[in-house]
Amino acid sequence: MAEIRLSAELRDKFGKGAARQLRRSGKIPAVLYGHKQESVHLALPEHDLFMALKTPNVLLNLDIAGKSQLALPKAVQKDPVRRTIEHVDLLLVRRGEKVTVEVPIATVGEIAPGGLLEHTLNSLPVEAEATHIPGAIEVSIAGLQVGTQILAKDVELPNGITLAIDPEHVVLHVLASPTAEDMAGETAAPEAEPAAEAPAED
The missing domain is CATH 2.170.120.20 (Ribosomal protein L25, C-terminal domain)
Structure with missing residues (x-):
């Protein structure tokens, strides 16, 4: 299966205004959750994410502050008119996990x-x-x-x-x-x- 590496940034600003500002800068808000860990709020590069999501069930190798995390896209929210990506939910996974x-x-x-x-x-x-x-x-x-x-x-x-x-x-x-x-x-x-x-x- 495809494994695509993406650079992810931690984000600490939330709400619709912060999300719009993030998207204007070419990044997409995302949340990473799973394994009973606290959810992590991220910003992902829009173009790279768009290209990655063309592959069904793509495995994302996220570089978060120098640490590698594997994730699967679980929910992708898109603008109903422009079909641009608005937000992505990511599930944290581990190698060998089903x-x-x-x-x-x-x-x-x-x-x-x-x-x-x-x-x-x-x-x-x-x-x-x-x-x-x-x-x-x-x-x-x-x-x-x-x-x-x-x-x-x-x-x-x-x-x-x-x-x-x-x-x-x-x-x-x-x-x-x-x-x-x-x-x-x-x-x-x-x-x-x-x-x-x-x-x-x-």
């Missing part, structure tokens, strides 16, 4: 003609070593026929990784592709109701 994460599912191959693949899950909850989280879990869909389901227990996991979800949970299934008649039926205009007859005059 954590529960969601790993993206990557399908391989093509289903049989006439089918339509539906993802019930786009990522799979698993338990893995913090330093050995895969970037994606591959699932072969080659030749799958209409009506076929792939359950969580059917997914082949890398060594050392276990499911953190009900094994019977449906991950993928193949539906029948809609026919031209089906599509026409969905787009057809509803028939107009007959006009009510006017009451007879006395």
